[in-house]
Amino acid sequence: MIHPGPIFDLILMTTLITLAWLLLAGKDLFRAVVLFISFGLLTALAWVRLGAPDVALAEAAIGAGITGALLLVGLGKLGSAERCRRTVRPATALQRLTPAVLIAVIIPSVAVILLLELRQLKTISFGQQKLVLSLLDISGTDHPVTAVLLNFRAWDTLLEKGVLLLALTGIWSLDQAHPLFHQEPLSPVLKGLSQLYLPILIIVSGALLWQGSYAPGGAFQAGALLSAGILLAALGGRSLPSYWPGLPLRLLASCGLLVFLLVTALTLLTNELPLNYPQELAAVLILLIEIFATVAIAVILAAAVAGGHPAERHKHHSPSPEKKP
């Protein structure tokens, strides 16, 4: 009997490439966004097949979920005229090439080059896995991916938090958030859904966060789920109390980076090596960083979907609608 794995992989790969082509080639942007979301979900499936459930979780939650929401919201802000890609008149010789020529020439040549290169590569089947596993005891966590992300390469994760905050700063400096979800009369069904899902999403995101210490999961996945919860609550007609969008929101958005920086500073002062945790405190420090990172990621992602800085409270020149993150 033939093993079904490779057949499934082949179908998955073909579908992914077809989807990628369709979403790039189509004129209708809405269609492209929907295709992008399905592309993200299938990419997550591909990560599962590659044995990387951590990346799969992140891809499904962030690549498909939050990015999809961002794109849809962005699309909603465009006028109907801008929703179609304009046909660009070919300017250079390269642009004049038809898709058929591209496929016939480029894909085979890329494939040949890749094959030639791949033949030179030595197969290192386990990468750094052995090294990481041998050091797992001192890392303060039982999951190798978390050990790498928050201990061995914590520096990268720290910078990642900074990038996220920077992205939000960029978004906030562009525009004031307009209320996104002011559907005429709110559907009671949607309200019910948000009431049912919000507690579940909070619990699951807490579970994912906790699970990060011994299995796939962690701050990014948990934060993405939590931000989905925030957005769902916003869709269900909830909004932040009026005193929230000022300092509290800013503190929540930056607490992930701040706590991480604090830990960096403390380790720098005590050990003279940044982010070199004392072994007995490693587990606590990692958990601390991850809890605040989850909150910050959730707030930042949800605020990014809202698409602008919160309305200022004291200016009454416009009947300022209540704003949620």
Add this chain to the structure above:
Amino acid sequence: MTELLTLLLLLASLPFFLAGTLGLLRFPDLYCRLHAVTKADNLGLGLVVMALLFQADSWRQIVHLLLTWLLVLVAGATVAHLIARKARDDGHQYWRR
């Protein structure tokens, strides 16, 4: 025995997905197509979940599977409702023979 049950339930789910896809492609208006797709989601997925229940190793997995189905049911129904509602408000015509 459990293998056979899994197989039968999986086979039983196929017609629903097939019919749902066919309906999505061939039905005349948005409301009919929605109807077709939600059938595939609800019953097709339900049968797949039931098939997988027989392969579960622990109660945890069984609860996870059932919860997945339940959440997809609720979300699917809500989304179908929202799409149909928006379409009605936008004045999409109902299909008449």
